[in-house]
Amino acid sequence: MPVFFKSLRLCVMLAMLVLSTAPAARGAEPICEAGAYGAPDQDVVVLEVKDWIPSPGLGYLLLDGRYGSTLSQDGPVSCGPGYVILKTGVAGQVRLEKRSFKRTREEIPVAGAVLVGELLEPTGQDVPPVRPLVVMVHGSETEPAIGNNRAYLLAAQGITVFTYDKRGTGQSGGFYTQNFELLADDAAAAMAHAQVLAQGRFNRSGYWGQSQGGWVAPLAATRSKVDFVAVGFGLVTSPIDEDREQMLMEAQTLHLDDHDMAEIRALSAATAAIVASHFTSGFDALEKLRQETADEKWPRLINGEYSGDMLRMSDRDLHRVGRAVFDNLEIIWDYNSTATLSALNIPLLWVIAEKDREAPITATVAALKRYRKDGKTVDVYVFPDTDHGMYEFVEAPDGSRHNTRVTDGYFRLVGDFITGKIDGPYRRSYRPEK
Structure with missing residues (x-):
């Protein structure tokens, strides 16, 4: 065999030996398997496919409430065949078997x-x-x-x-x-x-x-x-109470005064009458409030579940499409x-x-x-x-x-x-x- 081919063969063999003994690159690490890992007396990790995570990554959810992607470089979860390693504390880790x-x-x-x-x-x-x-x-x-x-x-x-x-x-x-x-x-x-x-x-x-x-x-x-x-x-x-309490919380965050708070309560009462009737009555009180507050700032800022949008919709449109917009899911408002x-x-x-x-x-x-x-x-x-x-x-x-x-x-x-x-x-x- 010519010396050139002998040298080439030796180089190939040495290269294969180096590759076989070198540490695996991150991309060659075991691919995570969807499922749940852990036991009743251990931590628990759930891995699942997520639309926002590119393959082969999975989303993780831990019993302690942390969540994220297995592709994250600083994440707490790494994978092995049939198990995961969960980082615990500063330097600790625990192996959790697939359930x-x-x-x-x-x-x-x-x-x-x-x-x-x-x-x-x-x-x-x-x-x-x-x-x-x-x-x-x-x-x-x-x-x-x-x-x-x-x-x-x-x-x-x-x-x-x-x-x-x-x-x-x-x-x-x-x-x-x-x-x-x-x-x-x-x-x-x-x-x-x-x-x-x-x-x-x-x-x-x-x-x-x-x-x-x-x-x-x-x-x-x-x-x-x-x-x-x-x-x-x-x-x-x-649900009516929920809407009112959301608006009052928003008002407190905005530091609105007592006058504004009273008007927000009046808004809740007006919209409650409309939704409870399934948009068959109660429009006059809301229209009156709409006109009285037209020049005020808070009607543009307060939302609640539905009252803010109802206030900002015209009376004509509320009669015309209000039920289709706000009352199309058969909610029992009261x-x-x-x-x-x-x-x-x-x-x-x-x-x-x-x-x-x-x-x-x-x-x-x-x-x-x-x-x-x-x-x-x-x-x-x-x-x-x-x-x-x-x-x-x-x-x-x-x-x-x-x-x-x-x-x-x-x-x-x-x-x-x-x-x-x-x-x-x-x-x-x-x-x-x-």
């Missing part, structure tokens, strides 16, 4: 639709044969609920979870609605199906409702045989959530975001205190410096907020309540005085 689950798809006939749901059961030698069962109840979002990362957070803690796509969303049929009565019927039907599917494998069952689910879950519980209800960042007021809670005789957990702009907390905390004084079993936890969704945030000089994480302690509190073993404290949360 296995049994997933059972179920179709649920309800009034005017067929809902599609999924029972998510943790499996494995370390999983008790009998576990708590929880049905997750939607907020007002229109995204599918099946495959929800929060469901996997609970399941990895040893809880059987039933999720279902709300009518008109995801795989479920029917039309999207925010009618609490109909949604409560749907949730009760989901619970009945979940209890049959998990028969003999659960020891207690109940609902976890978030946001608008805080209206629906307790109402569904009055129509089910359940052991508990957990609510996150929900209200014990009506819904009496206090009466619903009074009808319950099961343990209740209510978790509150202290600085919630969407669901102002003052009236809800007061109502829950009265509920407790009436002898009801209710645990109330408030997480400071959190907004709707239990998000911690950074507030800009203009008042806008950027969410940074779900507050630590929220997910663990909910999981502990579902399993019947609250043993806080839960990080920075506090319990309002009786």
Whole structure:
């Protein structure tokens, strides 16, 4: 063999040896696998595909509320085949194994639709044969609920979870609605199906409702045989009250005077009459207020849920298209959530975001205190410096907020309540005085 080819062959062999022994480049690291990692007595990491994260990256959600992308150079999660490494503290780390689950798809006939749901059961030698069962109840979002990362957070803690796509969303049929009565019927039907599917494998069952689910879950519980209800960042007021409290909070932030505050209360009363009539009456009072405040500044700044927009719409347009714009989801505007809670005789957990702009907390905390004084079993936890969704945030000089994480302690509190073993404290949360 010519010397040239011998030298070339030797170079190739040496290059292959170097490549085979060199550290793997970051791009060659194991690709993360979607799923849940951890155990009831460990941290939990949920990895899932996110539209905003390019492949092969995944989104992560941790039991302590942190979330982000696995592609982040300074993220807390790195992947191996069938496990993840979670950074803990300054230099620590823990290996979390991938959990296995049994997933059972179920179709649920309800009034005017067929809902599609999924029972998510943790499996494995370390999983008790009998576990708590929880049905997750939607907020007002229109995204599918099946495959929800929060469901996997609970399941990895040893809880059987039933999720279902709300009518008109995801795989479920029917039309999207925010009618609490109909949604409560749907949730009760989901619970009945979940209890049959998990028969003999659960020891207690109940609902976890978030946001608008805080209206629906307790109402569904009055129509089910359940052991508990957990609510996150929900209200014990009506949608009309929510709108008024949002406007008053906005007014306080803007440092409006007593005269302006009185006019805002008058605006709430005027719009309440219109929405409660489903846009059949009450327009004159709003038009009078519209004319009286035409030269004032606050009508251009105050929003609420709907009153600000109704005030800024002309009387003619409000008559013409107001119902189509503001009352097209069958909302029960004067819904009496206090009466619903009074009808319950099961343990209740209510978790509150202290600085919630969407669901102002003052009236809800007061109502829950009265509920407790009436002898009801209710645990109330408030997480400071959190907004709707239990998000911690950074507030800009203009008042806008950027969410940074779900507050630590929220997910663990909910999981502990579902399993019947609250043993806080839960990080920075506090319990309002009786």
